[in-house]
Amino acid sequence: MQILKRLFLLLTPYWKTIIISAILLVGRAGLELVPPLFQKSIVDEVITARDLSLLAVLIIGLIGAYALHQVVQIGDNYVRHTLGEKFILDLRIRLYAYLQKMSLSFFERTSTGELMSRVTNDLSALEHFVTHGSALTAVDLIRLAGGSLILFVLDYRLAALVVIPIPILALALRHYNTKIRPVYRGVRARLGNINAKLQDNLSGIQVIQAFAREDLERKRFAAESERYYHARVKGIRYWSIFFPTIRFVSAMAAVAVLGIGAVMVVRGQLTLGTLVAFLAYIASFYEPINRLTEVDNIFQEAIAAGERIFELLDEITDVKDAPDAMDLPVIHGEMVFDQVTFRYGTGDRVLNTISFKMAPGEMVALVGPSGAGKTSIANLICRFYDPIQGRVTVDGYNLRDIKLASLRRQVAVVLQDSFLFNNTVTQNLLYGKPDATADELIAAVRAANAYDFITKLPEGFDTELGERGVKLSGGQKQRLALARAILADPKILILDEATSSVDAEAEYLIQQALERVLKGRTALVIAHRLSTIRNADKILVLDSGRLVETGSHTELMQRGGLYSRLYQRQMELTAV
Numbered sequence: 001m002q003i004l005k006r007l008f009l010l011l012t013p014y015w016k017t018i019i020i021s022a023i024l025l026v027g028r029a030g031l032e033l034v035p036p037l038f039q040k041s042i043v044d045e046v047i048t049a050r051d052l053s054l055l056a057v058l059i060i061g062l063i064g065a066y067a068l069h070q071v072v073q074i075g076d077n078y079v080r081h082t083l084g085e086k087f088i089l090d091l092r093i094r095l096y097a098y099l100q101k102m103s104l105s106f107f108e109r110t111s112t113g114e115l116m117s118r119v120t121n122d123l124s125a126l127e128h129f130v131t132h133g134s135a136l137t138a139v140d141l142i143r144l145a146g147g148s149l150i151l152f153v154l155d156y157r158l159a160a161l162v163v164i165p166i167p168i169l170a171l172a173l174r175h176y177n178t179k180i181r182p183v184y185r186g187v188r189a190r191l192g193n194i195n196a197k198l199q200d201n202l203s204g205i206q207v208i209q210a211f212a213r214e215d216l217e218r219k220r221f222a223a224e225s226e227r228y229y230h231a232r233v234k235g236i237r238y239w240s241i242f243f244p245t246i247r248f249v250s251a252m253a254a255v256a257v258l259g260i261g262a263v264m265v266v267r268g269q270l271t272l273g274t275l276v277a278f279l280a281y282i283a284s285f286y287e288p289i290n291r292l293t294e295v296d297n298i299f300q301e302a303i304a305a306g307e308r309i310f311e312l313l314d315e316i317t318d319v320k321d322a323p324d325a326m327d328l329p330v331i332h333g334e335m336v337f338d339q340v341t342f343r344y345g346t347g348d349r350v351l352n353t354i355s356f357k358m359a360p361g362e363m364v365a366l367v368g369p370s371g372a373g374k375t376s377i378a379n380l381i382c383r384f385y386d387p388i389q390g391r392v393t394v395d396g397y398n399l400r401d402i403k404l405a406s407l408r409r410q411v412a413v414v415l416q417d418s419f420l421f422n423n424t425v426t427q428n429l430l431y432g433k434p435d436a437t438a439d440e441l442i443a444a445v446r447a448a449n450a451y452d453f454i455t456k457l458p459e460g461f462d463t464e465l466g467e468r469g470v471k472l473s474g475g476q477k478q479r480l481a482l483a484r485a486i487l488a489d490p491k492i493l494i495l496d497e498a499t500s501s502v503d504a505e506a507e508y509l510i511q512q513a514l515e516r517v518l519k520g521r522t523a524l525v526i527a528h529r530l531s532t533i534r535n536a537d538k539i540l541v542l543d544s545g546r547l548v549e550t551g552s553h554t555e556l557m558q559r560g561g562l563y564s565r566l567y568q569r570q571m572e573l574t575a576v
Contacts, residue, residue, distance in 0.1 A: 003303045003306045003307055003310065004299065004302075004303060004306075006306065006310060007126070007129065007302060007306050010087070010091065011087065011130070013090075014083055014086065014087065017079060017082075017083045017086075018083070020079055021076065021079045021080050021083060024072055024075050024076040024079060024080075025076060025142070026142060027072045028069065028072045028073055028076050029140075029142035029143045029146065030142070030146065031065060031068055031069040031072060032069060032143060032284065033143065033146045033147065033150065033281075033284060034065040034069075035062055035065050035066065035280070036150075036276075036277040036280035036281055036284070037277065038058050038061055038062040038065065039062070039273070039276055039277055039280060040273040040274060040276060040277035041054070041058055041273065042055065042058050042059075042062075042273070043271075043272050043273035043276050043277075044271050044272065044273030044274070045058075045273075046058065047272075048271070048272055048273065080130075080131050081131050083130060083131070084127045084128075084130040084131035085127070087126075087127070087130050088123050088124075088126065088127045088130075091123060091126070091309075092119060092123055094313075095118070095119050095123075095309070095312060095313070096119065098312065098313060098315075099115065099119075099312070101317055101320070102315060102317045103317045103318040103319040103320075103384065103385065104379070104384045104385065105318050105344065105345060105385065106315060106317065106318070108344075109345075111196040111199070111200070112196070112199050112200075113192070113193075113194075113195035113196030113197065113198060113199035113200060114192040114193070114195065114196045115312075116195050116199065117188075117191055117192035117194075117195040117196070118192065118308050118309060118312055121188070121191055121192075121195075121305075122188060122305035122306075122308050122309055123305070123309070125188075125301045125302055125304070125305035126302055126305055126306065126309065128298055128301070128302070129298055129299065129301070129302035129305075140287075143284055143287075144285065146284075147281050147284040147285040148163070148285060150281055151278065151281050151282075151285060154274055154277060154278050154281070155264075155270060155274065155278060158257050158260065158261055158264075158270075158278055161253065161256055161257055161260065162253055162257060162282060162285060162286075164253070165249045165250065165252075165253050168249060169246060169249060169250075172242070172245070172246065176238065176239075176242050177300065179238055180235060180238050180239070180300050181300050181303065181304065183231065183234050183235045183238065184235060184300050184301050184303075184304035185304045185307065186231045186234075187228070187231045187232055187235060187304070188304050188305060188308055189308075190224070190227050190228035190231045191228055192308075193224055193227070193228070194221075194224050194225060194228055197220065197221055197224050198221070201217050201221065250286035253282070253286065254279065254282050254283075254286070257278065257279065257282055258275075258279065261275040261278060261279075262275070318385070318386070319383060319384065319385060319386055319404070320404075321403050321404055322400060322401060324401075325401060325402055325403045326397075326401060326402055326403065327402070327403055327406040328394070328397060328402040328403065328406040328407050328410065330410070330491070331394055331395045331410055331491050331492075332360040332395055332491070333358075333360040333361060333394075333395070333491045333492050333521065333522030334357070334358065334359060334360050334393075334394065334395050334396070334522070335357070335358040335381060335392070335393070335394055335492065335522060335524075336356075336357045336358075336392070336393045336394075336396075337354050337355055337356050337357075337377070337380075337390070337392055338355055338390050338391050338392070338393065339353050339354075339355055339389065339390035339391075340353070340354045340355070340380065340387045340389070340390035340391070340392060341353055341354075341387060341388055341389035341390055342373075342376055342380060342385065342387045342388055343388060344376075344385070349545055350371075350373045350376050350545050351373045351376055351377070351380075351387070351545045352544075352545045352546050353389075353390070353546075354373075354377070354390075354542075354545075354546070354547050355390075355547070356540055356547060356550065358522050358524065358538075359522070359537075360522055361519075361520055361521065361522060362522055362523075362537045362538065363523045363525060363535075363536045363537045363538075364522075364523065364524050364525070364536060364537065364538045364539075364540060365524075365525045365526075365527050365533035365536035365538070365539045365540065366378075366524065366525070366526045366527070366540050366542060367526075367527050367530060367533065367539060367540070367541055367542070367563060367566065368541055368542035368543050368562070368566075369543060369566075371544075372542035372543055372544060372545065373542050373544075373545045374496075374526045374542055375496055375526065377524070377542075378413065378494045378496050378524060378526060380392050380399075381411065381492065381494060381524065382407075382408060382411055382413060382494070383399045383404060383407060383408075386399075386400065394407070394492070409488075410490055410491045410492060411490050411491070411492045411493075411494065412432070412484075412485035412488045412490035412492075412493050412494070413485070413493075413494045413495075413496065414478070414481050414482050414485050414493070414494070414495050414496065415481070415496045416496055418477055418478060418480075418481030420465050420472070420477055420480065420481070421465075422464070422465065422466060422467045423464065423465065424459075424461065424462050424463060424464055424465070425454055425457065425460070425461045425462070425463050425465065425480065426441070426461045426462065428465065428480060428484060429441055429444065429445065429461075429480070429483055429484050429487055430487070431484055432444075432484040432485060432486070432487040432488035433487045433488050433489070436487050440487060441487060444483045444484075444486040444487040445480075445483045447483070447486050448479045448480070448482040448483035448486055449479055450476070450479040450480055450482070450483045453476050453479070454480075490521065491521060491522060492521065492522045492523070492524070493521050493522070493523045493524075494523075494524045494526075495523065495524070495525045495526065496526045529570070530563075530566060530567045530570050533553070534553045535553075536552070536553065537552070538550065538551070538552065539551060539552065539553060539556055539563065541556065541561070541562050541563045543562055548561070548562055549561050549562060549563055
């Protein structure tokens, strides 16, 4: 019930539309109760009395009741379904905006396919709840109350016979709910697993094909799909037995009324018109009950979907703005790590009491073995994570005290595997600065040595790059990502092994671009190829999460420590 309460609370912003829908629903339910009264009069006052004088009036009245009911139903359908679509639109946007604010740790422990399932499939179940579940419940309750009242007015004896099965139906529905709710929860979880598997396989299709593992992945996907199938079949088995049983019980009540009512008509205890109307109202009485049990099915699906939606909305991000966070003014670019210790989640520490300073305009290189903590330092500068001890400051401001957006507007990152959107070259570049002029855009791509290859693309700057920039080479993607970062004009530029996965020619072009780009900016360069950072102002050497050496290339080589050994080893491998 708590989930249903929260679902209904989500509808409160739409109260005006809900009031209009409620008025239409009441009118629709009331009009559905009118035709049997006309039918009773036609039987008793026209057919039984053999008097045609009122027939035309009664027929016109019956037609009018049906016509008005259809007009109201048209309005009800339009208002109700429009409300459902608007509700889902707003909730989908709200969910997406909420996900955008979540920290990276959340996405590391939650699969993309699972999130997609919640934002698409689970929301669809809620749309069905809004347009059919809640609305039909309201109209059916009105029909049930009105039908009950009219039945007792027509003949209390037959009405008492009609309500006898109600306790049986209520107990059956309660039993059904206890069985079906965990089933629907399992169905939605299985569907999320399918989406996660599909997304994972499509993203890794090149690896799958390269290792000829298509058949293996097909079997794995089939196994996951079969688990979803069996979960669905379990639910189908429950409702395929339950709903026909409910209808059979209500049909038996109608049979009993018909039999006893026929005896009463023959004995003169009941008019034929009353019996005809009574039978019609039995449908109005039991049809809502039957449909309420089906609507309950919608509610159970909505509860299962709502639980998964609220699990997302109840997630608390690890990194967020403090209540009194301030906007970061334009910075000079000084970065300080003061006794910083950090770990991912509950894992082992990846940084231990790290302290260093990056002066404005200084190029600082991070080197060390894999897993030494280099990328973690970059993540802390962008405040994708917070340290568990110590503090990180920019121009003297603690990163915890400033707004995330204002920090990240002055920091840009070029990753080893830079992400490009499935859009044009221009749109990917403008991601760094949406309001950039054409001259600024051209200057950025020239600075990144990307202008020549862009103009040779089939449609130049209007070329669609495909998913993750699949139409470009590794070096081209890196230069485009660098141009995007340049266009953003950051005060601090982070290069996370930006040249490690490209060939020698692409590396040369990127290095040329970097010499121009880094002037006047504070730069943190995470280097895999140590030859690329010989001219760094300062080199920080990490090992097992600790800062073990600091100095220039010449100083570190003279010391003969870890940096010297790593550099000599790379030179020996290059020479082979």
